[in-house]
Amino acid sequence: MSPETPVVVLSRREFARLAGLACMAAACSTDDGGLTAPTATGVTINGNTMTLTVGDNPTLNQSNGMVLVPQRSVLVLRVASGQYQALSSVCTHQGCTVSTFDGSRLTCPCHGSQFNASGTVAKGPATSALRAFPTTFDSGTGMISVNLS
Template sequence: MARIDETGNIQTRRGFVIRACKLGSLLALHGSLAPLLVSCKSDDNPNAPALTVVQGTLTGGTVTVAVPANSHLAAAGNAALVQFTGGALLVAHTSQGSFVALTATCTHEGCTITGFREQTYVCPCHGSRFRTNGQVAQGPASTALRTFVTQFANEELTIIL
């Protein structure tokens, strides 16, 4: 909603938040207001709901993930961050019984991708978005995420690294 301030300028809530954050940034240079800045968000903020974290097991060159019927990844359309000793993968259940596994390392500057919004993975560092097939949906990243072969049987997903 917009309104006119006492100087005759049109103000919006978003404009106010941005100006307040800029002021906070300047003040932070002279003090310790960093905790305050964490709450400064504009509509352009790349934050997205966090992916559900699922544990995987690395054995040799494969990662296995249990996918029982009542688990998050059992439902087509869901995605998760699969963590295992020494790494993490993005896994999407794209259609009944079909999974796509991708590296969770952003191709822009190497951050771990942790967000998921509107069927795209969102990097928390600079907002790159990737489709569940790994293709770039929005930069600054320009290179697709690496994909890995998957096999699904008996409620267990196997990802071949």
């Protein structure tokens, strides 16, 4: 390193936040085989109903597929073929964005809390479940509907 090279020191939290932002545009794999959620496309929000399609979000065809709807802080994940779950992306520990899903567990990048696909805590330090939203899937249209109320 030359004497002119600036040194930037990031906290673990800031590093995780920046890494998450870098992955927002595309699905990024993680070391543990998880997938960092890309931002959902084609989302419609009408009152308390949010809709999106699997066709617009092909990540949701993968076994560990998940997308983030940042404007409502909601994750939509594929829990099984033709079955989807919507959860709050706000970690119940200190509010970081939960961003990684390995097909069965979600992981918060800040302090490592893990949540089951239903939102319940699998590993602390978080002690409360992620909020779950009633979610339906129409296999004919590929439409996922989430009740945000």
